[in-house]
Amino acid sequence: MARQYIVAGNWKMNGRLDMAQQLTASIVAAAPDSAKVILCVPYPYLTTVRDLCAKTSVALGAQNISEQKDGAFTGEVSGEMLRDCGVEYVLVGHSERRNVYGESDELVAEKFARATDAGLTPILCLGETLEERESDKTDLVVSRQLQAVVSRVGVGALATAVIAYEPVWAIGTGLTASPEQAQAVHAFIRAQLAQIDASIAEQATILYGGSVKADNAAALFAGPDIDGGLIGGASLDADSFLAICQATTKK
């Protein structure tokens, strides 16, 4: 089965209700069909964005999920609750969750499991820090992060999940991995999966994230193992985000 491009916007903790409405309306009006477009929005705006995306090709995503199912976990939001709000995709293990909130590989794997239990598609984020890249640990870190999930849920769960490679040093810094650097890590991730199951490796969608902008998207998306992007800052502006979506072609 041929892979499809995905372009996902991660709004992070930005915007207000009126911005969420305007941004969504502009995106649904012009989203191209060369890519699956996903909007990962703050919890309070999920249902508003869901309603604006209804009967369009644009899908709804959340940015986090609890590793718990139900119960006395004040402030947490479960996978079932996200499903109730019309969420289809959820970011798991974003580097800001790992590095700012201390989420371990094991916790991320548990969140991945909860997402699939609830019928959500996890977008599993992987990536190394600058220090790790400079000490040649990129492959080690990315494979450790991936293995934690494979050990918890089995490789089969990755066939329908989405993986996002986001080098931490490229997030919000304006420093983008070069198309060659990104392609090399994507190929490595696919090869890691192929060691376990070649057909799952072939099907897996692997996005690049980290300072993707309208002017570098096409070069990044041209990599044979790069199946689209996870976009932060540039997803807050409809024209920039749509230009990135349009940088995809049919796979």
Ligand code: 13P
């Ligand atoms: P930027 O596009 O702002 O670098 O953020 C990338 C990111 O973290 C998306 O999840």
